[in-house]
Amino acid sequence: MKSIMLETALQYHNHTSYDPKEMSGHGLDWANQPNVYKEYPGIEPIQLSLEVLNSPSPSPLPQGGEGLKRKGVLPRKLASVLKDDAVSEIGSDSLNIDDLSLLLRLTNTLTAKSSHPGGDFYYRSAASAGALYPTEIYVATHGVKALDDGLYHFAIHRHALFPLRKGDFSNYVTAHVAHMGNKIPVITVFLTAIFFRSAWKYRERSYRYHLLDTGHVMENLTLALKALHLPFRLSYDFDDDPINHLLGLNETKEITLAMACITTIDGIHQPTKQNLDKLTETFRKASNTAKKEIDYPAVREIHLAGTPFLAQKGAMPDMGKEIGLATNSWIKISPSLNWSEILEYPDAMFNRRSQRHYAKNPMSKDSFIALLDTLLSKDFQGSDMVSSYEQSVGTGFIVNDIEGFSRGLYLLNRSDQSIGLVSSDVLTSQMARICLGQSWLTNASVHFLFMSNLDLLDQARGPRGYRYAMMTAGRWGERLYVASTAMGLGCCGIGAFYDMHAAQTIGLNGASWLLYLVAVGTIR
Secondary structure (H helix, E strand, O other): OOOOOOOOHHHHHHHOOEOOOOOOOOOOOHHHOOOOOOOOOOOOOEEOOOHHHOOOOOOOOOOOHHHOOOOOOOOEOHHHHHHOOOOOOOOOOOOEHHHHHHHHHHHOOEEEEEEEOOEEEEEEOOOOHHHOOOEEEEEEEOOOEOOOOEEEEEEOOOOEEEEEEEOOOHHHHHHHEOOOOOEEEEEEEEEEEEHHHHHHHHHHHHHHHHHHHHHHHHHHHHHHHHHOOOOEEEEOOEOHHHHHHHHOOOOOOEEEEEEEEEEEEEEEOOOOOOOOOOOOHHHHHOOOOOOOOOOOHHHHHHHHHOOOOOOOOOOOOOHHHOOOOOOOOOEEOOOOOOOOOOOOEOHHHHOOOOOOOEOOOOEOHHHHHHHHHHHHOOOOOOOOOHHHHHHOOEEEEEEOOEOOOOOEEEEEEOOOOEEEEEEOOOOHHHHHHHOOOOHHHHHOOEEEEEEEEHHHHHHHHHHHHHHHHHHHHHHHHHHHHHHHHHOOOEEEEEOOOEHHHHHHHHOOOOOEEEEEEEEEEOEO
16 A cells, blocks of 8 residues: 655644545454454463453363462452552562463463354453454563573463573663663563554554553553562563564564563663564464455554654643543542442453443442542552653543433543532433444443643654553543443443544534544443
8 A cells, every 4th residue: 555654643643534525434344354363383382360250171272360369468358459569679589480371361361261163252352443352472581480581472371381581681671761760670571563454444543552552461461560569560562673673573563562571679770772683474474364465554654653652742731631521620539439349350350241231320439439449559660751641631521311410521630639510411321422323322421531732742652652641641541441341331442433523513623633532331
C-alpha cells in the first residue's frame, strides 16, 4: 500500500478515524488468518512448572487462585493489591524459576476454550480487540535460580520458555532504557506487538489496538508485581533499535512497546552498550504469522515517527484540563469502604471476559465508587515518568443508571480525587450509535471515557507520546475489566467508533479525541 508519511499522533489518529459516510465493509481472509502463537522451529522450549497453580494435569488452563502460592501473599482482594505499596527487598538470588512461572501466568494466560470446526480456540486473561492477541512477552534473566541467565520468549500456549540468547544482558538493558534507576534488574519483561495480527482485521487503525492491547497486558503484569510485593520500574522509553535487536525481531513485522524491570538491592548496574550478534533469520521469521501478510505503511510510519523519545522536552500537560470539558464544581470522592468483591485476585483476572449482556438494573453506589477508586489508585511504582504517563490521558464517564448519581457526563480529576458534572445530557444511546451501532451499550450503567489532546501531546513528547496515552488507556481499561469481574459486574472495552462524532457528542475541543470507551454495568 502507498506510504502516507505520517509524522504526528494527531495526523495518524485523524487518518485512521472512522466516518460513517466513508466506511465500506471489508471481508476477512479467513484462509489467511494470523497464527496467535509464536513458535521457534528447531528450538526446544523449557517447560515451566504448573505446580504453583495447583494444576492436576498439563492443561494450559489455570485451575484457580487457591493454588497460587509465593511466600503466602496470594490470593488477595483486588482492592488490597491496588492500594498496597509494600515492597519486598530482594537480592540478586532471591527469585527462582517457579517465581518467574507464577509471574508470567499472572501476566497473561489461557483462560477459556471454544470449539470450532477448524479446531479449539483459547481466550486469554488480558483483553484483546477481536481476540487477535498481538502482544508477545519476552524475559531477560539475571541470577534467577534454576534458570541460566539469558533471553527467553514466553510461549503462552505451552506455558514454556524458548531460549533465544545465552548470557547476562542486565547491563545492556539498563544502557538502553530510561527511568530504570541504578539497581540491577534480575528480571526484565519486554512487551512487543506483531503488526499483522491486528492489521488482518483493523488494517491501518490497528496500531491503536497494538497499544491498547499492550496496555491490557502491562496492567496484568503490574497487578502481578504488586501482588507479589516485587520492586519494579516500568518504562515506555527506550532505544528502540538496540532493544528490538536484542529480541531478534523483524522490525517491519514486530516491535517492542513497553518494558518492566524487577530490581535488586545488592548491586549497581554498569550500563554497557555492547555489540550483540544478530540472531539468525530463523528467529526473525518467527515474527511471521500468516503465509500472505499485507503491509499497512501508516502503522509502521507512526511507530517509526515515535522512535525518538523526548523525556526531557518539558512537563506533560494534565489532559483532563486540556480536552475542552469543564465543570462548575468538584465533589471529593472518598475511598470506597466496600468493594463487594465476590472473587479474589487472581480469580477475577482468570475469569475476566468481555460481558455485553447488561441488565436494566442500576449499579449500586458502592460498586461505582469502587470503580472510581480503582482508577484513582496510583498505578506506577518507582518511575520518574509517573506524571507523564498518567497525565497523558483525561478521564470522564457517562452515568446512565447508578444509584445516587444524576445521569450525565462527568469529569474525573485523578490528582484531586474528585468528580465534576459537565452536562446533564444522557448520552449513552448516542454513544451506542457512534460505536458502530452496538445497541447493547445503551443498557450499560456507565461509559468510562479515556481522552487526550493529541496536539498538546505531540508538542510535549512528540509522536512517541501517542504510546503513552494509548497504553495508559489500555491499562486503565484492563483494571476496570478485572475490578468489574471481581464485583460480579460486566465490562467491555470499545476501540471502534466514529471518531469525529464521538468527539463532538462528548464536547471535546478540536485537538482532542476519544481514545477508548469502556462500558460497565450489571449483567443478567
